[in-house]
Amino acid sequence: MDLARSPLALPFPQMPPVSGVTLRVARAQYKDWDRADLTYAELAEGTVVAGVFTRSACPSSEVELGRKNVKLGRARALVVNAGNSNAFTGYRGRQAVEQIMDQVASGLGCAREQVFVSSTGVIGVPLPLDKARAGVAAVLDAVPATWEDAANTIATTDTFAKGAAASAMVDGQRVELCAIVKGSGMIAPDMATMLGYIFTDASITPEFLQQLLASANQQTFSCITVDSDTSTSDTVLAFATGMAGNTQLASFDDAGADAFAAALHDVCRQLAHLVVRDGEGASKFIEIRVSGADSDQSAHKIGLSIANSPLVKTAIAGQDANWGRVVMAVGKAGEPADRDRLSIGFGGIWAARNGQPLADYDEAPVAAHLEGTEITIEVDLNLGDGAATVWTCDLTHGYIDINADYRS
Amino acid sequence: MDLARSPLALPFPQMPPVSGVTLRVARAQYKDWDRADLTYAELAEGTVVAGVFTRSACPSSEVELGRKNVKLGRARALVVNAGNSNAFTGYRGRQAVEQIMDQVASGLGCAREQVFVSSTGVIGVPLPLDKARAGVAAVLDAVPATWEDAANTIATTDTFAKGAAASAMVDGQRVELCAIVKGSGMIAPDMATMLGYIFTDASITPEFLQQLLASANQQTFSCITVDSDTSTSDTVLAFATGMAGNTQLASFDDAGADAFAAALHDVCRQLAHLVVRDGEGASKFIEIRVSGADSDQSAHKIGLSIANSPLVKTAIAGQDANWGRVVMAVGKAGEPADRDRLSIGFGGIWAARNGQPLADYDEAPVAAHLEGTEITIEVDLNLGDGAATVWTCDLTHGYIDINADYRS
Incomplete structure (x- = not known):
């Protein structure tokens, strides 16, 4: 099976010798x-x-x-x-x-x-x-x-x-x-x-x-x-x-x-x-920034819950600003969260604040952000000072191609 | 979006009235x-x-x-x-x-x-x-x-x-x-x-x-x-x-x-x-039977770790008896396990016993089992009396179609 070079690949850097x-x-x-x-x-x-x-x-x-x-x-x-x-x-x-x-x-x-x-x-x-x-x-x-x-x-x-x-x-x-x-x-x-x-x-x-x-x-x-x-x-x-x-x-x-x-x-x-x-089938690099959590460790667990959610990953693959799936992933993390204080954004633009969609939410700049290959998701729990950043990629047909369609 | 009826669907049963x-x-x-x-x-x-x-x-x-x-x-x-x-x-x-x-x-x-x-x-x-x-x-x-x-x-x-x-x-x-x-x-x-x-x-x-x-x-x-x-x-x-x-x-x-x-x-x-x-994109119904675990609760967690693993789910979609992915999912569950006591089977046939592939493993009946729509995965930890059964479906292109390709 020949795998195509990842669209997110970077060139190999200049690297000097290391003595010893x-x-x-x-x-x-x-x-x-x-x-x-x-x-x-x-x-x-x-x-x-x-x-x-x-x-x-x-x-x-x-x-x-x-x-x-x-x-x-x-x-x-x-x-x-x-x-x-x-x-x-x-x-x-x-x-x-x-x-x-x-x-x-x-x-x-x-x-x-x-x-x-x-x-x-x-x-x-x-x-x-x-x-x-x-x-x-x-x-x-x-x-x-x-x-x-x-x-x-x-x-x-x-x-x-x-x-x-x-x-x-x-x-x-x-x-x-x-x-x-x-x-x-x-x-x-x-x-x-x-x-x-x-x-x-x-x-x-x-x-x-x-x-x-x-x-x-x-x-x-x-x-x-x-x-x-x-x-x-x-x-x-x-x-x-x-x-x-x-x-x-x-x-x-x-x-x-x-x-x-x-x-x-x-x-x-x-x-x-x-x-x-180089994630399998990746077409987008996703940075998830969690703030306002109960602790840094709590923020980390919430971040990974979002990053591991197949529904969030497929939404990003589909360039869909689906903040509802982010709410879901926050809720299932098993960490302190208050639905009515939660804010969620994409590319630096809030889609929902304090548990409700923003009345003046303008989806156009968010849609433009999601068309790119470097995506950010921001989550503010609004509970404490805990913060963490995690990284993942989207979930695409390429992942299924690599892992299901190929037979050993 | 019109969704095709699941290939795993069952007819609606005869159901009597319930008084009150x-x-x-x-x-x-x-x-x-x-x-x-x-x-x-x-x-x-x-x-x-x-x-x-x-x-x-x-x-x-x-x-x-x-x-x-x-x-x-x-x-x-x-x-x-x-x-x-x-x-x-x-x-x-x-x-x-x-x-x-x-x-x-x-x-x-x-x-x-x-x-x-x-x-x-x-x-x-x-x-x-x-x-x-x-x-x-x-x-x-x-x-x-x-x-x-x-x-x-x-x-x-x-x-x-x-x-x-x-x-x-x-x-x-x-x-x-x-x-x-x-x-x-x-x-x-x-x-x-x-x-x-x-x-x-x-x-x-x-x-x-x-x-x-x-x-x-x-x-x-x-x-x-x-x-x-x-x-x-x-x-x-x-x-x-x-x-x-x-x-x-x-x-x-x-x-x-x-x-x-x-x-x-x-x-x-x-x-x-x-x-x-009726799982999204499901083409196979998977029963995962875990035995020999430290406790029933431990068996349950190991079962869900396997059932939630995208690599296991894509392997079943691909009809691939990939017991290595099952080992991986057991290992990541965070529960007691001993690599050298672990046995893994499909459809009632052991593929690996006590941490090693079986010398006389016959893949033909396993392959036939995996071609069906009702799949079983057996895992014996060989540590204690804990047992659990969990159910899931495979992960296919259908899941990506439904969750990524459709735009809101």
């Missing part, structure tokens, strides 16, 4: 295809790592081992397999991950716990040990690759390569952050998987990096949804090689910590938006 | 259409009532008043308006409901709290007072109508009339239960509304009727989902006229209470299934 990071790609032939499908990042000694993982109760072995090893805080290598998610494969799946960790660790002379592995693709088929072994051997010998090569190689059903970059001045030193992500499509019998990797040359303690990544994740990756479904393999890892030469960041008291945190947040936000822009 | 219940319909012309749109049921003196309502935090005035008055336990009349949901209309909406209650109460010589009103249709437009007044006047004078007339008159975007009947022997007396329901379509700018009404001639206390209805609701209406969206107006009311002459039922200690409870449950299950069978 070397990328390589190879062909493990996990599927019968004519492309690289094994990505490898070699990381300088002393690289620290942080990670956030899927909350699925049925995660892959890659996630189980990564969650455990990230607590040790050190990384020397990342391996990403595309074409086979190795999920729901029992002990044989775990064996494959451990083989890759051992093979890379032995080549680099590091502990196996410093090798991180991700896999994405078909489920229920153990990663073939022989292909993984030959692929890893090939990638260790491969010539260095570009960020775009790596972004293409971790992709499966993505329709465009996704990368983001930022920089920050920390303690008089410029530090770089470069990141790639994959995620979008879940073609039978594949599963949705969002994999994101952030590389920086900043010097930072693993504890502080974990704190900053967890915080950025809460406001970026945790605020996007394509279809409410959660992958068994979702993973975001941040690697810091420390080669920029800044005094090590350990807390917000350190000079430049704010700037670094902002740059990390910026990169995560860019990656999160790119995943939504 | 008189149905009438009239044309209030809430919309510019050539059909009756106001349904009225007159109930004998002494009729008791029980009800369950939407959990939406933004309910309509009809729901707010109904929820309050049902606690008094007595009913003399039901009025259902079709074509205007009167939701999100502030104090003017409430005014319209109170006008209808007063007008009927004054005609019947009863308390206004004994008149129950529901409305379904477009939102954000207060129910016009003049049309409501003329409609109620007409319906009070109308000739008696049939169950099918009433089922057609409460409908909005339903593609077929929905009714169910059962009977039970209570204390040597035969009691009848007849019920109608509407729900399915939510055409912009309408909202999903499920309205169900059960009428019986049994004699029963309002407290016991409420207990039985709440219990039946938990295992029937609360176990169906079309697209995870919750209406602001969902209402199920049960009316018992007491004219069958049985000794009044007050608890399960009374003779025939079990039989009556079973008949009530049966009617609710029939109505719930009919709503799913």
